[in-house]
Amino acid sequence: MENNRYLSPEEAEELFIILKSRFEKNMNRHIGIDWTxxxxxxxxxxxxxxxxxxNEMEKTGGEPDVxxxxxxxxxxxxxxxxxxxxKDRRSICYDEDALESRKEHKPKNSAVGMAKDMGIQILSEEEYRDLQKLGHFDTKTSSWIKTPEKIREMGGGIFADFRYGNVFVYHNGAESYYAARGFRGSLKI
Structure with a gap:
């Protein structure tokens, strides 16, 4: 984990420009919220x-928005x-235990580990479904979502995507990883 978790004034200004532009282009995501x-x-x-x-969410391709x-x-x-x-959070297994359990062909990271390092939370199933009310996301990819403890204890992990006009929630072994599966995060500020 990095010790320097602060942006320079220039980095912050650049991030604000990106966030403001995205905010203004997607007003349906935040009705009643003012950018100022x-x-x-x-x-x-x-x-x-x-x-x-x-900024970490932005750098890894998440395109964060309110x-x-x-x-x-x-x-x-x-x-x-x-x-x-x-895109920069794909080909990862679910969590650190799953990562450690792989004997061969280990992915570089896990969704839970990356989220922790970034200071964010993985979306829950409810949050993922709420996101899908704002548009259609993951029509070609899928995203790990927070797995209930009981499922995780049995070795599973859950992920979701949007196909055929519906949100689908599936299961896999938590140690599995695919080029088209990453994770989405949330952050409260």
């Missing part, structure tokens, strides 16, 4: 490490909104 309020929250010094995490505001905490909720599973 989001930007003020992002600019807060207390959110510097979360801004770094948001999808909601938590009514209890006032935090803005960002999801990876790339059309397909983020």
């Amino acid at each position: 309020d989001v930007e003020a929250k992002l600019s807060s010094g207390s959110n510097a490490e979360k801004l770094w995490s948001l 999808v909601a505001q938590d009514q209890k905490t006032g935090e803005y909720i960002f999801y990876d909104c790339s059309a397909e599973s983020p």
